[in-house]
Amino acid sequence: MASRVKxxxxxxxxxxxxxxTNVQGTxxxxxxxxxxxAILWRSDGTEAGTVQVKVFSSTPGGxxxxxxxxxxxxxxxxxxxxxxxxxxxxxxxxxxxxxxMVEDITPGAGSSSLSNPTDVNGRLVFFRRVPVPxxxxxxxLWRSDGTATGTLRVRNFRGFSGLSYDTLKVGNALLxxxxxxxxxxxxxTDGTLAGTTSLKQLDAEPVIITQVNRTGDPGVFILxxxxxxxxxxxxxxxxxxFRLDAFGKPVGxxxxxxxxxxxxxxxxxxxxxxxxxxxxxxxxxxxxITTLPNPYxxxxxxxxxxxxxxxxxxxxxxxxxxxxxGPAPVNVALWAxxxxxxxxxKLDDTLFQGxxxxxxVFATGTGQVLFSAxxxxxxxxxxxxxxxxxxxxxxxxxxxGPDSFTRAxxxxxxxxxxxxxxxxxxxxxxxxxxPPGLTEARE
Numbered sequence: 269m270a271s272r273v274k275x276x277x278x279x280x281x282x283x284x285x286x287x288x289t290n291v292q293g294t295x296x297x298x299x300x301x302x303x304x305x306a307i308l309w310r311s312d313g314t315e316a317g318t319v320q321v322k323v324f325s326s327t328p329g330g331x332x333x334x335x336x337x338x339x340x341x342x343x344x345x346x347x348x349x350x351x352x353x354x355x356x357x358x359x360x361x362x363x364x365x366x367x368x369m370v371e372d373i374t375p376g377a378g379s380s381s382l383s384n385p386t387d388v389n390g391r392l393v394f395f396r397r398v399p400v401p402x403x404x405x406x407x408x409l410w411r412s413d414g415t416a417t418g419t420l421r422v423r424n425f426r427g428f429s430g431l432s433y434d435t436l437k438v439g440n441a442l443l444x445x446x447x448x449x450x451x452x453x454x455x456x457t458d459g460t461l462a463g464t465t466s467l468k469q470l471d472a473e474p475v476i477i478t479q480v481n482r483t484g485d486p487g488v489f490i491l492x493x494x495x496x497x498x499x500x501x502x503x504x505x506x507x508x509x510f511r512l513d514a515f516g517k518p519v520g521x522x523x524x525x526x527x528x529x530x531x532x533x534x535x536x537x538x539x540x541x542x543x544x545x546x547x548x549x550x551x552x553x554x555x556x557i558t559t560l561p562n563p564y565x566x567x568x569x570x571x572x573x574x575x576x577x578x579x580x581x582x583x584x585x586x587x588x589x590x591x592x593x594g595p596a597p598v599n600v601a602l603w604a605x606x607x608x609x610x611x612x613x614k615l616d617d618t619l620f621q622g623x624x625x626x627x628x629v630f631a632t633g634t635g636q637v638l639f640s641a642x643x644x645x646x647x648x649x650x651x652x653x654x655x656x657x658x659x660x661x662x663x664x665x666x667x668x669g670p671d672s673f674t675r676a677x678x679x680x681x682x683x684x685x686x687x688x689x690x691x692x693x694x695x696x697x698x699x700x701x702x703p704p705g706l707t708e709a710r711e
Contacts, residue, residue, distance in 0.1 A: 269700050270651065270665035270667070270694050270695065270696040271665075271695065272686060273313060273314070273315060273318055273694060274318040274693055275688060275692055277299060277688070277690040278690070283300070283301055283691060284298070284299065284300045284691075285683045285691045286683065287346075287672075288674035288681055288683070291342065291676075292342050294310055294362065295313070297311070298334050298337070300333050305324060306323075306326060306333045306334060307320050308320070308324070308334055308346075308367065309321060311681070313676075313695055321364060321367055332355075334348050334358070338385045338386070338392060342361070343359055344359065346359075346360070352377060353369065354380065355379035355381070355382070356369050356371070356372055356380055357369070357370045357371065357380070359414040370416065370419050371416040373396065373410075380396060381396065381398075381405075382396055382410075383396075384442075386435065388411075388437075391418075392411065392413075393411050393422075393457060393459045394409075394411075395410070395431065395444075396408045396409075396410050406424065406426060407425040408422075409425065409464060410422060422460065422461055422464060428446050429448045430446050430448040430474060431444065431445070432446075434477055434479070434480045435480070438456075438487040438503060439503075442457050442458075443502065443504060444456075445470075447474040447477070448474055451473060452469070452474055452475045452491065453470065454469075455467060456504055467505070467509055468506050468509045475491050475493045476491065476492045477489055478490045478491065478492050479520055479521050486501060486503075486549055488500065488502075488512075488549075497514065497518055498514045499514070501529075513547050515533065515554075519532065519545075522577055522584050523579050525607050526607075527548060527550065528607060529547050530546055532574055538565075539559075539562065539565050540564075540565040540571050541561065542560045542574075543556070543559045544559070544560070546607060557607065557609055560588065562590060564590045564599065568593065572588055572589070573588075573589055573591065574587070575588070575600065575626075575627050576627065578629045578630055580631035580633075580635065580637050580656075583606050584607075585631070586602075586604075586629065587600055587603075587619055587628075587629050596622055598621070599617070599621065600620060600621050601614055601617045601618075602639055615658060616652065616654070619640065620649045621645075622649075627639065628672075633675060635699075636655055636699075637656075638670075638682075639651070639652055640669070650663050650665060650667060651664040665694065665696070667686045667694060669684055669685050670682045671683050671684070678698050679697060680698050681695045682694055
């Protein structure tokens with residue numbers, strides 16, 4: 269069902285294929301051999317339609333790898349470092365002539381430290397950190413429409429510090445957090461000065477935002493206040509920002525289903541089993557759902573942790589790893605839950621164990637969920653698909669190490685090692701039917 273789009277990598281030193289980004293149905297991605305050049309590509313899913321947009325030479329005085337690719341309307345924004353201009357903001361319309369630096373925000377060879385680029389109301393919104401004497405830094409909020417005149421500072425956050433790495437996109441606003449000596453506060457911006465305001469003080473002390481919701485629409489986040497982990501909900505207004513409940517131990521977000529948010533935590537240090545609880549998004553206390561088995565619980569370091577989560581239909585899918593004394597987990601399994609004990613089931617017990625955080629889980633948007641498995645330990649790690657049961661789980665392609673699953677138009681793109689022995693660009697239709705002989709094909 270999957271097929272190679274095009275051979276985009278040829279033998280070289282330190283090959284990289286990644287930064288897959290959907291721009292209104294067109295895929296953009298980056299390749300590099302580090303020692304020679306980096307290339308920005310675009311693809312419509314066909315071999316002929318997969319073309320180089322711009323080559324960034326990495327010779328002395330040249331460019332680095334494009335990073336932080338973000339789609340805004342029909343344009344692509346990214347960052348590139350060059351010896352002449354430092355790290356700066358670039359944009360592309362998919363042509364070589366239309367791929368250019370937006371503005372040398374920090375003039376000359378000095379680099380601009382830009383973070384959290386996000387599409388807000390059809391413009392790129394991002395933060396800029398400016399060094400000031402004494403080793404400190406000043407934080408600024410910027411926006412850009414892709415032109416030099418339309419790239420400007422929205423607000424100077426002089427005196428503010430502790431910007432959280434995590435942000436939330438709720439409706440037409442970007443939500444962000446400041447955690448400093450005067451307390452921890454939630455802010456919002458729509459990309460304008462008037463629309464950049466403080467929403468609510470979350471705590472009188474500086475606390476850590478440990479996680480934000482990345483599945484479903486509601487804005488949910490967790491903050492750590494001493495021994496407590498507090499679960500909050502926000503709709504981007506002061507009145508709609510409130511604490512749902514608090515746990516006296518570390519908890520993590522699985523995601524939201526309907527009117528509930530689901531959380532995971534370790535049951536205790538003896539059994540080391542993962543526990544799933546539910547909170548109503550309207551408030552009302554915790555509801556215990558189930559615990560998941562851990563046959564390795566007797567091991568000193570056999571703690572469960574969730575790697576990746578995807579929402580598909582009425583189920584949350586997640587890769588669950590069991591830690592070990594080494595750098596890699598002793599087991600990684602794919603689970604799904606519909607929010608009930610009976611509907612919480614293990615789908616595959618052979619996900620890749622070679623890295624603590626690598627096993628991808630991706631919802632296609634058409635019912636299938638894609639993941640990688642390692643049925644023969646030490647052998648290839650092919651991509652698999654599932655519709656939520658063992659009977660509807662099968663292998664997608666005879667390639668290894670699938671990564672960077674991204675939907676663009678009616679296809680799912682990913683990178684994988686194939687018969688070229690290099691990482692290449694592959695794709696599969698976003699909607700497909702389970703083939704005959706699925707049980708045999710599962711291997």
